Amino acid sequence: MNLIFLGAPGAGKGTMADMAVQKLGIPHISTGDLFREAIKNETVLGKKVKDILASGALVPDDVTVAMVEERLAKPDAAKGWILDGFPRTTPQAEALSRIAKVDLVVEFGVRDEVVVGRLSTRRVCKACGKIYNVKTLPPKVEGVCDACGGEVYTRPDDREEAIRTRLSTYHAQTAPLIAWYGGKGLLASLEGEGDPKDVFARFEALLAARDAKAR
Ligand code: ADP
Numbered sequence: 286m287n288l289i290f291l292g293a294p295g296a297g298k299g300t301m302a303d304m305a306v307q308k309l310g311i312p313h314i315s316t317g318d319l320f321r322e323a324i325k326n327e328t329v330l331g332k333k334v335k336d337i338l339a340s341g342a343l344v345p346d347d348v349t350v351a352m353v354e355e356r357l358a359k360p361d362a363a364k365g366w367i368l369d370g371f372p373r374t375t376p377q378a379e380a381l382s383r384i385a386k387v388d389l390v391v392e393f394g395v396r397d398e399v400v401v402g403r404l405s406t407r408r409v410c411k412a413c414g415k416i417y418n419v420k421t422l423p424p425k426v427e428g429v430c431d432a433c434g435g436e437v438y439t440r441p442d443d444r445e446e447a448i449r450t451r452l453s454t455y456h457a458q459t460a461p462l463i464a465w466y467g468g469k470g471l472l473a474s475l476e477g478e479g480d481p482k483d484v485f486a487r488f489e490a491l492l493a494a495r496d497a498k499a500r
C-alpha cells in the first residue's frame with residue numbers, strides 16, 4: 286500500500302507514521318528526515334539545504350523530487366511506503382503521480398494554535414529521528430533517546446520565527462493538495478488533535494473500514 290500523510294507541520298504525521306510502520310510493515314519515508322540525514326552527513330545535498338531548513342522555507346521542487354525518486358527506487362520501498370512531508374506542493378504531487386501510484390492520502394487536521402504549542406515543546410533524537418514531546422511524550426531520561434541513546438534536541442526550525450514561516454508556507458503551498466487529492470477520490474481526513482494513541486486508533490479504524498469495503 287502506498288500512503289501519503291498530509292497535514293501541517295506538527296500535525297503528527299511523523300509520530301503516526303512511526304506507529305503505522307509496526308502495523309503495516311512498510312517503510313516510513315520522511316523527506317524532512319532525509320534532508321536532516323544529509324545535513325548531518327555533510328553531503329552535497331546537505332550543504333545545499335541546511336540554511337533552507339533552518340529558516341523553515343521549502344527546498345526547491347526539483348531537488349526534493351529527485352531525492353524522493355531515488356528513495357522510492359530502493360528495494361524496501363517495493364512493497365509500499367508511507368510518505369511523510371511529501372508532496373508539499375502541487376508540482377511535487379504531479380511529479381509523484383508520474384513516479385508511483387498513490388493508494389490513499391490521509392490528512393491529519395490540527396488547528397494552528399495547537400500546532401504552535403506542539404512544535405515549541407517537540408524534541409527529536411539527533412541520531413535516529415525519533416520524536417518526543419516534553420509535555421506529552423518525554424524520553425525516559427531527559428535529553429536521551431529511549432530507542433538508541435542518541436541526543437534528544439530541539440530542531441532549529443522548531444523555534445518561533447521558523448514555526449510561523451512553516452505554517453504560512455503550509456497554508457499557501459501544501460493545503461491546496463487536500464482539494465487536489467480529494468478531487469481524485471484519494472483523500473481521507475482525520476481529526477489530528479488529542480492523544481497520539483487516540484489519533485492512531487482513528488487511523489486504524491479508517492483502514493479497517495476501507496478493508497471491509499474492498500471485500
Ligand atoms: P515538519 O512537517 O515538522 O515541518 P519536516 O521534517 O517534514 O517537518 O520538514 C522539515 C523541513 O524540510 C521543511 O521545513 C522544509 O524545509 C524541508 N522539506 C521537507 N519536505 C519537503 C518537501 N516535500 N518539499 C520541500 N521542502 C521540504
Ligand code: ZN
Pocket residue numbers: 410411412413414415430431432433434435
Ligand atoms: Zn534515537
